[in-house]
Amino acid sequence: xxxxxxxxxxxxxxxxxxxxxxxxxxxxxxxxxxxxxxxxxxxxxxxxxxxxxxxxxxxxxxxxxxxxxxxxxxxxxxxxxxxxxxxxxxxxxxxxxxxxxxxxxxxxxxxxxxxxxxxxxxxxxxxxxxxxxxxxxxxxxxxxxxxxxxxxxxxxxxxxxxxxxxxxxxxxxxxxxxxxxxxxxxxxxxxxxxxxxxxxxxxxxxxxxxxxxxxxxxxxxxxxxxxxxxxxxxxxxxxxxxxxxxxxxxxxxxxxxxxxxxxxxxxxxxxxxxxxxxxxxxxxxxxxxxxxxxxxxxxxxxxxxxxxxxxxxxxxxxxxxxxxxxxxxxxxxxxxxxxxxxxxxxxxxxxxxxxxxxxxxxxxxxxxxxxxxxxxxxxxxxxxxxx
Amino acid sequence: xxxxxxxxxxxxxxxxxxxxxxxxxxxxxxxxxxxxxxxxxxxxxxxxxxxxxxxxxxxxxxxxxxxxxxxxxxxxxxxxxxxxxxxxxxxxxxxxxxxxxxxxxxxxxxxxxxxxxxxxxxxxxxxxxxxxxxxxxxxxxxxxxxxxxxxxxxxxxxxxxxxxxxxx
Numbered sequence: 001x002x003x004x005x006x007x008x009x010x011x012x013x014x015x016x017x018x019x020x021x022x023x024x025x026x027x028x029x030x031x032x033x034x035x036x037x038x039x040x041x042x043x044x045x046x047x048x049x050x051x052x053x054x055x056x057x058x059x060x061x062x063x064x065x066x067x068x069x070x071x072x073x074x075x076x077x078x079x080x081x082x083x084x085x086x087x088x089x090x091x092x093x094x095x096x097x098x099x100x101x102x103x104x105x106x107x108x109x110x111x112x113x114x115x116x117x118x119x120x121x122x123x124x125x126x127x128x129x130x131x132x133x134x135x136x137x138x139x140x141x142x143x144x145x146x147x148x149x150x151x152x153x154x155x156x157x158x159x160x161x162x163x164x165x166x167x168x169x170x171x172x173x174x175x176x177x178x179x180x181x182x183x184x185x186x187x188x189x190x191x192x193x194x195x196x197x198x199x200x201x202x203x204x205x206x207x208x209x210x211x212x213x214x215x216x217x218x219x220x221x222x223x224x225x226x227x228x229x230x231x232x233x234x235x236x237x238x239x240x241x242x243x244x245x246x247x248x249x250x251x252x253x254x255x256x257x258x259x260x261x262x263x264x265x266x267x268x269x270x271x272x273x274x275x276x277x278x279x280x281x282x283x284x285x286x287x288x289x290x291x292x293x294x295x296x297x298x299x300x301x302x303x304x305x306x307x308x309x310x311x312x313x314x315x316x317x318x319x320x321x322x323x324x325x326x327x328x329x330x331x332x333x334x335x336x337x338x339x340x341x342x343x344x345x346x347x348x349x350x351x352x353x354x355x356x357x358x359x360x361x362x363x364x365x366x367x368x369x370x371x372x373x374x375x376x377x378x379x380x381x382x383x384x385x386x387x
Numbered sequence: 388x389x390x391x392x393x394x395x396x397x398x399x400x401x402x403x404x405x406x407x408x409x410x411x412x413x414x415x416x417x418x419x420x421x422x423x424x425x426x427x428x429x430x431x432x433x434x435x436x437x438x439x440x441x442x443x444x445x446x447x448x449x450x451x452x453x454x455x456x457x458x459x460x461x462x463x464x465x466x467x468x469x470x471x472x473x474x475x476x477x478x479x480x481x482x483x484x485x486x487x488x489x490x491x492x493x494x495x496x497x498x499x500x501x502x503x504x505x506x507x508x509x510x511x512x513x514x515x516x517x518x519x520x521x522x523x524x525x526x527x528x529x530x531x532x533x534x535x536x537x538x539x540x541x542x543x544x545x546x547x548x549x550x551x552x553x554x555x
Contacts, residue, residue, distance in 0.1 A: 079506070128420035130421065134423070135513070138490060140483060140516065150479040157479070201484055204482075254499050285525075341395060
């Protein structure tokens with residue numbers, strides 16, 4: 001039986017195009033996505049009294065409020081740890097409207113991550129190398145792909161997994177992207193052979209086609225109290241579960257007892273299921289954070305869809321496919337097929353699945369699980385339920 | 388012990404010393420430098436003496452890495468620098484291809500090594516490069532030894548090599 005985690009619902013989603021080069025500023029992308037999300041909700045900028053940003057975003061709530069001409073805000077926050085904070089933006093917004101801290105809260109992410117500073121390119125950064133990076137950067141461990149390599153290598157070692165076991169995830173997600181016109185890999189499906197022929201980024205764990213698609217673009221999401229939500233344009237999508245989890249250092253989770261199983265996802269999942277009254281059996285679609293495809297496997301296990309070590313069989317048997325899968329995963333194509341927008345595009349996809357308007361619509365969707373980045377302090381959401 | 392280190396700075400102003408290093412693989416980059424904050428100065432000073440050192444809690448006698456101001460096991464603020472053995476066991480390894488590193492280039496091995504607590508407690512893991520080895524040789528469980536690479540100004544950086552493997 002579902003319990004009311006919040007009295008909040010998502011009532012608007014908006015996004016720009018996803019591209020290799022937006023040709024405009026990140027602030028402008030944010031404004032465009034927010035305008036689209038407010039229009040989708042049937043609201044105006046003047047209605048907004050709360051903003052939630054990513055700490056990684058170049059726009060903080062104050063600068064964006066100034067750009068939008070918002071006279072005042074009564075709730076404003078930034079979530080920590082990059083892509084781990086995506087679902088947390090909605091968690092914070094939902095808590096704000098539930099408590100009355102604000103009435104209309106917009107969460108957003110805008111980035112020129114492909115045409116601007118690319119996370120996938122190693123940079124020396126600050127000189128001298130800061131104390132926080134002193135035990136990794138001198139050794140050429142800079143990018144997320146390099147930093148997560150130990151964790152993925154241990155998962156592979158402990159559960160007898162190879163990179164070939166990841167190919168079914170790549171194929172399934174690129175199939176989803178191939179029929180999604182907003183995806184950067186629209187109409188470009190791949191085969192297992194394509195995946196296995198793609199070049200190594202970090203051997204033997206990550207090939208090129210395991211890595212997310214660095215992109216320019218923006219996504220915004222509007223959250224209001226459920227008492228206001230039914231008067232708006234769309235059927236509201238309630239926030240029926242949300243949780244965060246922090247276990248160890250972001251991106252350098254090499255020192256805790258086990259480093260193979262995305263412990264922060266397990267901690268998040270425990271709190272998510274406990275506080276929502278829901279469980280894996282209640283979920284029809286999952287949007288699992290796929291900055292690096294091998295890390296989808298421990299997420300399936302941490303959130304209880306598979307026993308530890310069983311996820312490779314689950315994906316090999318077609319478990320994550322839109323057609324015939326027990327749990328369609330990343331129906332938009334994910335961060336590897338649609339675009340890497342720090343997971344905000346996945347939250348928008350979850351809303352479309354629950355509205356029944358997704359281009360790759362799954363059948364009979366009541367609840368969607370959305371996760372944020374594993375390997376950093378993270379967060380997750382359950383959307384859906386009674387409306 | 389800090390005498391050889393140049394004074395540096397960092398965002399929080401807590402840096403007490405800086406070690407500089409030219410690219411150990413080739414000359415594709417200019418010198419890098421590593422900042423040591425007040426809580427980690429002992430670690431880099433130890434490396435300069437060809438020692439791999441760790442903090443040991445005065446109360447619970449456990450060790451931890453990376454360095455920090457307090458024992459993460461019992462929150463005691465009092466600790467003593469202790470030597471670790473200059474050998475360990477490979478816990479995880481991988482070979483970095485593209486896009487590589489402005490410091491290490493491409494095609495280098497990264498390694499996470501388990502180092503035992505000489506007093507028999509739980510050990511620590513330390514990341515580095517595994518030198519003069521192929522990915523095929525770098526098996527989980529392989530025995531490695533700690534070596535030190537010289538930095539441009541004479542300071543040293545802990546690194547790893549397979550046991551019994553001579554420096555090339």
